[in-house]
Amino acid sequence: MSDAGEPAAPTGDGGELTISQLAAALEVTPRAIRFYESAGLIQPRRIGTMRVYGHRDRARLLLVLRGKRLGFSLAEIREWLECYALADGQIRQTRLLLERVRSRIRELERQRRDIELTLEELGRIEQEAIRHLGAGTGVRRSGAGAVPAPRCVGGPG
Amino acid sequence: MSDAGEPAAPTGDGGELTISQLAAALEVTPRAIRFYESAGLIQPRRIGTMRVYGHRDRARLLLVLRGKRLGFSLAEIREWLECYALADGQIRQTRLLLERVRSRIRELERQRRDIELTLEELGRIEQEAIRHLGAGTGVRRSGAGAVPAPRCVGGPG
DNA sequence: TCCTGTGTTGACGTTTACGTCAGGGGCGGG
DNA sequence: CCCGCCCCTGACGTAAACGTCAACACAGGA
Numbered sequence: 001m002s003d004a005g006e007p008a009a010p011t012g013d014g015g016e017l018t019i020s021q022l023a024a025a026l027e028v029t030p031r032a033i034r035f036y037e038s039a040g041l042i043q044p045r046r047i048g049t050m051r052v053y054g055h056r057d058r059a060r061l062l063l064v065l066r067g068k069r070l071g072f073s074l075a076e077i078r079e080w081l082e083c084y085a086l087a088d089g090q091i092r093q094t095r096l097l098l099e100r101v102r103s104r105i106r107e108l109e110r111q112r113r114d115i116e117l118t119l120e121e122l123g124r125i126e127q128e129a130i131r132h133l134g135a136g137t138g139v140r141r142s143g144a145g146a147v148p149a150p151r152c153v154g155g156p157g
Numbered sequence: 158m159s160d161a162g163e164p165a166a167p168t169g170d171g172g173e174l175t176i177s178q179l180a181a182a183l184e185v186t187p188r189a190i191r192f193y194e195s196a197g198l199i200q201p202r203r204i205g206t207m208r209v210y211g212h213r214d215r216a217r218l219l220l221v222l223r224g225k226r227l228g229f230s231l232a233e234i235r236e237w238l239e240c241y242a243l244a245d246g247q248i249r250q251t252r253l254l255l256e257r258v259r260s261r262i263r264e265l266e267r268q269r270r271d272i273e274l275t276l277e278e279l280g281r282i283e284q285e286a287i288r289h290l291g292a293g294t295g296v297r298r299s300g301a302g303a304v305p306a307p308r309c310v311g312g313p314g
Numbered sequence: 315t316c317c318t319g320t321g322t323t324g325a326c327g328t329t330t331a332c333g334t335c336a337g338g339g340g341c342g343g344g
Numbered sequence: 345c346c347c348g349c350c351c352c353t354g355a356c357g358t359a360a361a362c363g364t365c366a367a368c369a370c371a372g373g374a
Contacts, residue, residue: 035362049322066271071228073360087282098286101279108279112272114223115265122258125240129255192332206352230330
């Protein structure tokens with residue numbers, strides 16, 4: 001206990017993490033991180049054979065995880081990360097970049113519409129459930145926004 | 158060509174579809190539809206052995222497809238469809254329903270935040286790309302909303 | 315010196331969501 | 345009566361995204 005609690009902190013440290021530290025921080029498994037690397041999503045520095053993750057790696061991994069939450073495949077996420085990389089660098093092949101970005105924007109906008117539709121419907125169901133509980137039983141709103149028209153439930157729009 | 162173009166339209170018809178008709182209409186394969194049925198997501202009427210899909214089945218399938226676009230597993234979609242079913246009927250086990258609905262609402266709201274973050278970032282990248290193209294080359298906006306702060310690109314928030 | 319803990323690279327297992335035959339039935343047309 | 349077309353039910357194949365296990369290396373402590 002003289003220096004620190006970390007079991008194998010990389011060299012001089014400086015916000016750098018081992019794989020299991022990063023994994024714990026982002027709530028994934030080391031295996032998953034290695035897998036993402038094998039898929040070309042991240043390329044951490046190495047000290048000898050050991051992987052060392054800096055801020056940028058962590059940021060990239062966060063983007064990967066966000067993409068996953070949005071339901072994209074690792075391949076799609078890779079393509080999408082390349083947008084950032086391209087934008088980050090000298091911005092070459094700008095037209096290609098623009099195409100990809102816009103395609104992704106369209107997808108996301110559709111997805112957002114889907115989500116909003118679903119939230120509306122779930123909001124209606126929630127209201128109906130609350131009404132059926134007779135209110136006053138300790139039930140409170142969950143945070144969903146306005147519920148426009150309390151039409152019939154079950155129609156997907 | 159005396160009656161209709163359908164090869165095997167169910168009995169008296171009335172908006173009812175065969176599996177391949179429904180599949181074509183929603184741009185999925187018959188196999189996928191059968192698979193969803195085996196997963197308990199839809200239960201079409203049968204004429205003898207043949208599946209016959211009505212309005213409600215079509216609506217349910219649309220919900221399934223929306224759920225898929227949002228990145229949910231079929232199991233999750235099933236649980237989620239049950240919310241609709243419960244709400245549709247006599248609304249029993251209302252508390253359970255409410256819990257599920259709210260849990261799903263929370264997930265969706267998180268997802269929506271993710272999408273909005275990503276759209277912002279992509280919007281910035283798009284703007285930067287447009288700037289780099291020098292404008293006037295026939296480039297127009299894609300439809301993405303306002304882009305608040307043109308900060309550095311690459312930070313995942 | 316040996317043990318423990320953490321790291322590495324394969325390699326195989328598993329789950330999900332279908333794709334792809336194989337095998338068989340029913341029905342209208344030529 | 346046979347053909348072609350659509351339907352059905354298995355059953356096996358597959359791609360993605362890891363989980364799990366084996367075998368090995370290295371570093372620090374009792």
